[in-house]
Amino acid sequence: xxxxxxxxxxxxxxxxxxxxxxxxxxxxxxxxxxxxxxxxxxxxxxxxxxxxxxxxxxxxxxxxxxxxxxxxxxxxxxxxxxxxxxxxxxxxxxxxxxxxxxxxxxxxxxxxxxxxxxxxxxxxxxxxxxxxxxxxxxxxxxxxxxxxxxxxxxxxxxxxxxxxxxxxxxxxxxxxxxxxxxxxxxxxxxxxxxxxxxxxxxxxxxxxxxxxxxxxxxxxxxxxxxxxxxxxxxxxxxxxxxxxxxxxxxxxxxxxxxxxxxxxxxxxxxxxxxxxxxxxxxxxxxxxxxxxxxxxxxxxxxxxxxxxxxxxxxxxxxxxxxxxxxxxxxxxxxxxxxxxxxxxxxxxxxxxxxxxxxxxxxxxxxxxxxxxxxxxxxxxxxxxxxxxxxxxxxxx
Amino acid sequence: xxxxxxxxxxxxxxxxxxxxxxxxxxxxxxxxxxxxxxxxxxxxxxxxxxxxxxxxxxxxxxxxxxxxxxxxxxxxxxxxxxxxxxxxxxxxxxxxxxxxxxxxxxxxxxxxxxxxxxxxxxxxxxxxxxxxxxxxxxxxxxxxxxxxxxxxxxxxxxxxxxxxxxxxxxxxxxxxxxxxxxxxxxxxxxxxxxxxxxxxxxxxxxxxxxxxxxxxxxxxxxxxxxxxxxxxxxxxxxxxxxxxxxxxxxxxxxxxxxxxxxxxxxxxxxxxxxxxxxxxxxxxxxxxxxxxxxxxxxxxxxxxxxxxxxxxxxxxxxxxxxxxxxxxxxxxxxxxxxxxxxxxxxxxxxxxxxxxxxxxxxxxxxxxxxxxxxxxxxxxxxxxxxxxxxxxxxxx
Numbered sequence: 001x002x003x004x005x006x007x008x009x010x011x012x013x014x015x016x017x018x019x020x021x022x023x024x025x026x027x028x029x030x031x032x033x034x035x036x037x038x039x040x041x042x043x044x045x046x047x048x049x050x051x052x053x054x055x056x057x058x059x060x061x062x063x064x065x066x067x068x069x070x071x072x073x074x075x076x077x078x079x080x081x082x083x084x085x086x087x088x089x090x091x092x093x094x095x096x097x098x099x100x101x102x103x104x105x106x107x108x109x110x111x112x113x114x115x116x117x118x119x120x121x122x123x124x125x126x127x128x129x130x131x132x133x134x135x136x137x138x139x140x141x142x143x144x145x146x147x148x149x150x151x152x153x154x155x156x157x158x159x160x161x162x163x164x165x166x167x168x169x170x171x172x173x174x175x176x177x178x179x180x181x182x183x184x185x186x187x188x189x190x191x192x193x194x195x196x197x198x199x200x201x202x203x204x205x206x207x208x209x210x211x212x213x214x215x216x217x218x219x220x221x222x223x224x225x226x227x228x229x230x231x232x233x234x235x236x237x238x239x240x241x242x243x244x245x246x247x248x249x250x251x252x253x254x255x256x257x258x259x260x261x262x263x264x265x266x267x268x269x270x271x272x273x274x275x276x277x278x279x280x281x282x283x284x285x286x287x288x289x290x291x292x293x294x295x296x297x298x299x300x301x302x303x304x305x306x307x308x309x310x311x312x313x314x315x316x317x318x319x320x321x322x323x324x325x326x327x328x329x330x331x332x333x334x335x336x337x338x339x340x341x342x343x344x345x346x347x348x349x350x351x352x353x354x355x356x357x358x359x360x361x362x363x364x365x366x367x368x369x370x371x372x373x374x375x376x377x378x379x380x381x382x383x384x385x386x387x388x389x390x391x392x393x394x395x396x
Numbered sequence: 397x398x399x400x401x402x403x404x405x406x407x408x409x410x411x412x413x414x415x416x417x418x419x420x421x422x423x424x425x426x427x428x429x430x431x432x433x434x435x436x437x438x439x440x441x442x443x444x445x446x447x448x449x450x451x452x453x454x455x456x457x458x459x460x461x462x463x464x465x466x467x468x469x470x471x472x473x474x475x476x477x478x479x480x481x482x483x484x485x486x487x488x489x490x491x492x493x494x495x496x497x498x499x500x501x502x503x504x505x506x507x508x509x510x511x512x513x514x515x516x517x518x519x520x521x522x523x524x525x526x527x528x529x530x531x532x533x534x535x536x537x538x539x540x541x542x543x544x545x546x547x548x549x550x551x552x553x554x555x556x557x558x559x560x561x562x563x564x565x566x567x568x569x570x571x572x573x574x575x576x577x578x579x580x581x582x583x584x585x586x587x588x589x590x591x592x593x594x595x596x597x598x599x600x601x602x603x604x605x606x607x608x609x610x611x612x613x614x615x616x617x618x619x620x621x622x623x624x625x626x627x628x629x630x631x632x633x634x635x636x637x638x639x640x641x642x643x644x645x646x647x648x649x650x651x652x653x654x655x656x657x658x659x660x661x662x663x664x665x666x667x668x669x670x671x672x673x674x675x676x677x678x679x680x681x682x683x684x685x686x687x688x689x690x691x692x693x694x695x696x697x698x699x700x701x702x703x704x705x706x707x708x709x710x711x712x713x714x715x716x717x718x719x720x721x722x723x724x725x726x727x728x729x730x731x732x733x734x735x736x737x738x739x740x741x742x743x744x745x746x747x748x749x750x751x752x753x754x755x756x757x758x759x760x761x762x763x764x765x766x767x768x769x770x771x772x773x774x775x776x777x778x779x780x781x782x783x784x785x786x787x788x789x790x791x792x
Binding site for chain 1: 397399401402416465500506507606644664665667671675676685
């Protein structure tokens with residue numbers, strides 16, 4: 001007696017979350033130290049010490065009625081102003097309080113902006129491979145998600161296909177930079193190409209096409225790689241940000257949307273997003289955590305830790321004969337399955353207590369995703385298991 | 397270029413929220429102490445001292461990776477178990493960890509359960525007058541909300557109309573006890589009648605009809621009035637709870653759903669609600685605040701403060717000749733407008749710096765709502781303004 005849509009959704013429920021539950025089950029049997037769970041993007045680096053201090057300072061000193069009360073659906077004005085100024089300092093933008101809406105993480109923010117702009121039947125494009133939840137988010141508002149295929153050697157978007165796929169019913173494009181699941185960072189050149197194609201198509205169809213930039217991994221870029229700030233390249237950009245990774249606060253659900261003043265229908269979009277935040281049941285981003293985010297918005301998690309994990313795991317997998325693009329950001333490796341059906345490979349890996357996620361969950365069969373946001377021990381101790389797996393497939 | 401649905405929603409946006417913004421504007425002009433803002437249910441009683449202590453203890457002592465990390469979409473198991481046991485102790489129920497899903501307030505919980513059970517075109521009933529957001533929540537999942545009219549003398553549901561309105565496409569009924577905006581508490585007798593009608597209709601149509609009990613005001617009942625626990629009267633009941641009022645934490649967005657094991661399709665509903673929590677973008681209720689709620693789930697806000705406000709305001713309004721049912725719960729008064737069009741009355745009130753909300757926002761024209769969860773000074777200082785308003789309308 002649940003809804004038909006939900007019945008399907010439960011049946012096809014997140015492969016990632018299923019792995020997470022499977023990991024908990026295996027840990028009970030074999031002991032947590034003998035299960036190598038690379039399934040979920042759950043940071044294994046503690047939140048910066050400043051977060052703890054900020055929580056204590058704020059509850060100790062601030063007026064509890066203000067701290068725990070309702071505020072505007074967009075969030076506290078001082079929090080939004082602080083965050084706008086921080087973005088401006090770092091990226092040379094010129095945002096203010098009326099360009100920021102605090103959200104329940106990036107997942108909340110994406111649902112809010114899709115609710116604001118998508119009519120039933122509207123098409124939303126994204127670049128494969130992509131975070132599988134985008135399909136559900138677009139489905140929530142009765143839109144249709146289509147994935148632009150990548151150039152497999154680099155996992156950059158196939159620009160010809162992208163241009164072809166933008167049709168009169170295309171209302172938005174979702175981009176994820178750095179990318180989950182590949183770890184690829186789209187460079188300025190790629191962003192300029194995307195912006196150029198969108199500008200051309202906007203003119204051709206006489207309508208606005210919004211670019212939604214999902215940026216939970218913005219701060220996680222390695223070796224000095226720069227992640228371009230998309231509002232500078234395309235005026236109809238909306239940024240969805242999350243502190244889940246940069247401050248290791250995924251459970252606390254805090255992030256924001258950036259809605260630039262120069263975009264088409266700015267006032268409608270901003271006001272619509274405030275209403276959407278309310279009626280979707282978020283009402284506002286969690287109040288205490290909003291204030292913590294503002295206090296810590298220039299802190300960063302220990303990126304070197306992830307970088308080291310990346311180097312160890314990428315190096316070992318290459319050594320064992322696996323095929324994989326070197327990631328420059330986020331905390332994922334997207335490895336080519338040695339057999340066509342990667343579900344078979346995932347099953348084989350599980351026999352070695354290695355939990356990895358099938359590529360089809362990201363719209364890209366034949367690959368698997370490893371989340372290396374795990375402890376150093378998990379990375380190091382997993383290597384013999386990966387080696388054994390490589391031997392099983394005759395890679396070494 | 398925003399969606400058509402959102403364009404309408406923005407145009408008809410919450411009258412309550414509009415008043416809230418108007419209050420802020422007037423406060424800047426006249427000074428906050430001279431504006432009597434009865435528009436929003438934003439508690440003016442501080443969170444219990446235990447909340448502050450719980451926050452400090454938890455961030456000081458608990459493992460930050462666990463405290464700020466992802467957990468199951470349903471929430472921390474120990475938090476859910478603690479809350480289940482607390483409900484059991486107070487209401488003689490027998491819930492466990494698998495009957496509780498932590499949510500982003502009751503608003504989040506209602507959206508989650510509606511997403512779980514409603515197919516496009518399904519009908520949802522509620523009892524007028526009702527919290528206007530229900531219409532948006534049902535609309536989010538492409539269902540249709542219909543309001544059962546009240547008996548105006550008592551604001552109890554018209555049971556004949558209720559029975560008539562349950563049709564084969566009715567999938568759920570939302571009840572709000574204590575009621576916003578009337579402050580009425582539906583007694584056991586009323587709940588039994590509702591349950592009897594639903595049982596009869598379930599048999600007649602050979603289908604499940606879910607009763608969704610929205611209970612953010614459960615702890616706010618005055619003079620020893622008992623608020624029945626609905627799962628004991630009707631097995632297909634889902635409870636949506638929030639700590640917004642009981643712990644004065646509306647900004648922090650924390651609540652839960654109760655999904656009893658004995659309900660029809662329990663497993664599908666529970667699993668569906670977990671998936672809905674994830675894909676709607678909540679992912680999970682805010683983690684730190686979940687743990688605070690568990691620690692403080694038997695604490696209560698200062699109910700005597702609201703009771704005293706209620707007595708002063710209700711007494712004065714009756715003395716000035718206004719017509720109003722005496723509220724037994726929540727923190728609202730639902731006052732009959734002295735003129736048919738209550739918008740005229742609201743406009744007249746605003747000239748006295750009295751901010752009150754039109755009844756049509758709750759599906760009941762001809763009345764206005766006053767939220768008396770304000771400071772004692774606001775209540776006391778507003779009385780001359782109410783008196784002047786009464787004189788203007790010749791009530792005294």
